């Protein structure tokens with residue numbers, strides 16, 4: 001039977017603590033089994049505006065869902081309902097809290113906590129991971145207003161060959177619909193972000209978090225009287241983090257102006273031909289001419305962490 005918790009039931013666990021950059025709160029939705037670390041873990045993280053979580057990585061695959069306010073992840077703007085996925089051992093950040101920002105952290109298995117990149121031991125650990133294949137992406141869902149039945153949208157970037165897939169689903173008021181299949185995954189989160197889900201005689205209003213094990217199969221979703229918007233987030237099967245690396249980006253030759261440089265920490269790619277117009281780096285800008293103050297948009301690594309991508 002899926003584990004399911006509404007904010008109303010989780011809020012008693014909300015704990016406040018002071019951090020160097022402000023005030024932080026954590027609210028636990030799904031607690032791992034203390035006897036078994038291979039069990040899911042879901043919690044809400046909040047902070048006062050200006051709170052910063054330094055660039056870091058985790059040992060396990062992870063989803064983060066923005067549920068309120070706004071902020072920045074690395075150089076990327078975060079908006080409500082945006083989904084960030086980071087594969088195990090992929091650095092990201094810093095996370096900068098804007099006004100009222102809260103996000104869910106969702107894992108299929110318990111993690112030992114953030115490993116900050118400013119600690120040389122953590123940095124060395126990253127280098128020592130065999131077949132590390134860093135991958136992260138942020139993508140917004142598409143919910144549709146439906147008056148009957150249901151509509152589903154598949155995320156275009158949060159997917160892989162190992163069962164990673166994400167979906168946003170809208171169910172009409174009082175309608176029923178089957179959720180996507182978790183059986184090819186390492187577990188599935190359902191996040192009720194609007195309206196409510198009726199389940200076993202109880203109404204679970206937004207914000208509600210549910211975890212479905214692969215063997216539990218597809219859940220039938222029954223929407224409440226205001227309908228239901230739900231995110232469906234499937235984890236890749238165990239071992240996904242050590243899958244073979246995709247071929248390096250192809251370039252014709254090591255010709256200045258067409259070279260591709262890649263962040264060795266998080267795999268972000270700088271393509272000289274494209275530049276980064278959003279950051280004032282014009283198309284065609286040689287790597288040598290990118291300002292030394294520029295840093296990786298995804299994980300904040302400096303230019304010195306980049307290498308020229310190998311030519312196949």
Ligand code: FE
Nearest residue numbers: 263266296299
């Ligand atoms: Fe990076």
